[in-house]
Amino acid sequence: MGLLYLIGKKYNAIIQMENICKMNKGDVFMEFEKFFIDKFFKRLSKETFTVDYWDNEKRQYGEDVSKFTIVLNKPISKNKILEDPYLAFGEAYMDGDIDFKGDLREVLESVYKNKESFLRTPNIIKKISHIMPTSIHQQKEDIQYHYDLGNDFYKLWLDATMSYSCGYFEKENEPLHEAQLNKIQHILKKLQLKKGQRMLDIGSGWGWLIIEAAKKYGVKALGITLSEEQYKKTKERIKKDGLEDLVDVKLMDYRDLAQEEETFDRIVSVGMVEHVGRASLDEYMKTIDKLLKPRGISLLHCITGQVESEVNEWIKKYIFPGGYIPSVRELIAMMPDYDFHLVDMESLRLHYFKTLKNWAENFEEAIDEVRNMYDEKFIRMWRMYLNGCAASFHYGEIDVHQFLFTKGLNNDLPLTRKYLYK
Numbered sequence: 001m002g003l004l005y006l007i008g009k010k011y012n013a014i015i016q017m018e019n020i021c022k023m024n025k026g027d028v029f030m031e032f033e034k035f036f037i038d039k040f041f042k043r044l045s046k047e048t049f050t051v052d053y054w055d056n057e058k059r060q061y062g063e064d065v066s067k068f069t070i071v072l073n074k075p076i077s078k079n080k081i082l083e084d085p086y087l088a089f090g091e092a093y094m095d096g097d098i099d100f101k102g103d104l105r106e107v108l109e110s111v112y113k114n115k116e117s118f119l120r121t122p123n124i125i126k127k128i129s130h131i132m133p134t135s136i137h138q139q140k141e142d143i144q145y146h147y148d149l150g151n152d153f154y155k156l157w158l159d160a161t162m163s164y165s166c167g168y169f170e171k172e173n174e175p176l177h178e179a180q181l182n183k184i185q186h187i188l189k190k191l192q193l194k195k196g197q198r199m200l201d202i203g204s205g206w207g208w209l210i211i212e213a214a215k216k217y218g219v220k221a222l223g224i225t226l227s228e229e230q231y232k233k234t235k236e237r238i239k240k241d242g243l244e245d246l247v248d249v250k251l252m253d254y255r256d257l258a259q260e261e262e263t264f265d266r267i268v269s270v271g272m273v274e275h276v277g278r279a280s281l282d283e284y285m286k287t288i289d290k291l292l293k294p295r296g297i298s299l300l301h302c303i304t305g306q307v308e309s310e311v312n313e314w315i316k317k318y319i320f321p322g323g324y325i326p327s328v329r330e331l332i333a334m335m336p337d338y339d340f341h342l343v344d345m346e347s348l349r350l351h352y353f354k355t356l357k358n359w360a361e362n363f364e365e366a367i368d369e370v371r372n373m374y375d376e377k378f379i380r381m382w383r384m385y386l387n388g389c390a391a392s393f394h395y396g397e398i399d400v401h402q403f404l405f406t407k408g409l410n411n412d413l414p415l416t417r418k419y420l421y422k
Contacts, residue, residue, distance in 0.1 A: 033075040040081060041070075044117055047110045067110065068102030085118040090314030094381045104383065105360065108391035119396065134277040134322055139226060139253060143275060145321055147227035151206075156369055157362035162206035162233065165271040165301065166352040166400050176358040179351070184209050187268060189420050190299055190344065190404050192413065193217040197265035200224070200291060202254045203272025207234030207247075214246040219266070223249040224257055258287045267292050270301040278308070278324045282334060289338040295410045298340075300403045303352075304328050319385050325398060335405055343413060344404040349393055352400045356390035 034053060041051055041061050048062025050069045060066055074097045080088035092098040100107050111117045151162075158164060159177040167179030168186050187209065193199065195218035201210050204223025207230070213221045225231050234249040241247075250257070267288055276284050288298055303325050310316070311323040328345075335342055363370065363386055370379055392398055406413070 033078060036078040036081075037072070037076065044114065045110045046114045049107075049110070068100060068107045070107075071099040071101060073097050073099065084313050086312035086314045087317065090318070090384060093384050094318075094377050096376075096380070105357070105387040105390050108388055109395050112391050112395035119392070134280050138322065139275065141321075143226040144228065146319065147225075148229045150373075151229050151233050153370070153373060156366040157359050161208040163208060164205055165355075166348050167355040167358075168348065169351055169354050176355065176362075179355065179358075180208075183351075184212050186420065187270070187299055187301065187402070188213055188217065190402070191266045191268060191297055193219050193266060195219065198222070198263075199266040199268065200257075200264040202267065202269040203275075204230070204234065204249060205270070206230050207237050207249060209268070209270065210234075210247050210249070211237055211241060211243060214243050215241070219246070221247045222264075223247075224252050224254060225249065226251070226253060254287055254291075255283065258290045262291065263293045263296075264291055265293055265296050267296070267298040268301075269299070271303070273300060273302045274323055274325060275320070276324070277322055278310075278326070281326060281330070282337075285334045285338055285340070289340075289407065292407045294408050295412075296407045297410065297413075298405055298407070300331070300405075302326065302331075302401065302403075304331070304399045304401045306397050306399075315385070318381055328399075328401060331403060339408050340405045341407075341409060342403060342405045343410075344402075344417075346402045347399055348402065349399045353390055353393040356386060356393060360386040360390055 034055075038059065041059075044061070046062075048060065048064040048066050050058055050060050050066040052058055052069060052071045054072050054074050076088055076092045076097060080091075089098065108119070111119045147164075154162060154164065159180050161177065161180045161184070163180040163183065166183065167176060168183035169179045170182050174182075191199070191213075193213060197217075197219045199210070199213055199219045199221045201221065201223040204210055204225050207223055210221035210223040213219050223234060225234070228251060231249055231251045238244060238247045238249065273281070273284060292298055305325040305327050308327045308330055309325060311320060311325055316323055332342060334340075360383070363382065367379065370382075393400070
């Protein structure tokens with residue numbers, strides 16, 4: 001039976017090649033492209049799906065009921081796929097060369113579930129000797145590329161706090177706004193704030209965390225950002241709440257702040273360290289050491305990977321230039337060099353999945369307003385970004401963690417975590 005099966009496969013391949021040879025040059029090229037893509041799709045997902053090819057041929061992959069359909073409006077170059085499938089398929093979707101019938105996030109999740117798929121293969125860094133630290137100028141350009149798209153754009157799909165980081169869902173169906181308020185309070189509780197202390201937020205976003213810290217705990221809070229849009233919005237919020245005596249925000253790099261010889265009792269950073277680059281991670285830790293007082297507490301909230309890896313080329317090119325996802329072991333290994341003592345670590349992976357799912361849904365609800373601001377290519381790019389990230393936190397290889405550490409030993413911290421849930 002096995003021999004007959006192999007003979008049959010070989011016979012079918014011969015017939016296929018004979019048919020190709022009868023075609024004209026253009027058709028031959030198209031058929032070879034389809035032959036390659038067909039092999040690629042056979043390994044794409046463990047779930048059954050259908051592909052509508054550009055010549056109206058339909059092929060089903062798998063034996064069960066098809067769960068979604070991939071529509072190929074034109075061939076995707078096999079050379080591009082071989083070079084970088086992330087970039088090839090991401091650009092094909094942006095350009096409308098590929099489309100999907102079904103929920104985009106669920107389609108991507110089906111690919112992530114397959115451990116053999118390209119989405120489950122991290123871009124592991126093997127050679128690091130050539131990697132240079134990110135300059136302050138380049139860091140500013142990278143940040144402004146993404147975050148200065150405009151406050152009017154971000155407020156369409158973020159919640160009222162304008163929090164562009166993982167929420168904290170205390171209940172299964174909690175609204176996004178409540179989850180973001182929970183996250184802010186969760187962080188502030190971990191920092192064990194006391195009235196009169198100085199707190200620094202590196203990468204302070206639109207300022208809700210530093211404002212809430214001053215309101216609730218009476219601390220003197222400083223936020224720093226490289227985004228002019230975030231800086232202006234935070235200034236507006238501080239003035240509106242009459243908190244100029246307690247809260248300030250500066251448009252500056254954290255490394256420049258370290259030159260001013262200021263020190264802080266507490267330092268927090270939420271979703272910023274992913275932008276510093278691998279070669280600058282040690283410089284980040286060195287800067288925290290310089291800015292944090294002895295026995296001070298710092299909280300680092302960031303996306304993490306199982307292994308050290310660059311973000312994929314599509315994300316790097318179109319969404320987060322200069323992005324890098326550190327591994328948990330990489331960050332923890334640096335802490336002893338500065339006498340940083342890790343006292344708590346918490347994974348929020350599924351919280352980020354729910355956050356991104358909410359953002360993607362909000363984005364679609366505001367799609368008419370987005371269309372008034374940007375073209376269709378931009379819309380498809382952001383749709384892929386938000387849904388792709390949601391899928392990756394649900395079934396992929398990335399996580400998000402909060403690391404709480406002290407500078408030197410601090411014996412005044414609570415013995416248990418009960419204080420977090422009061």
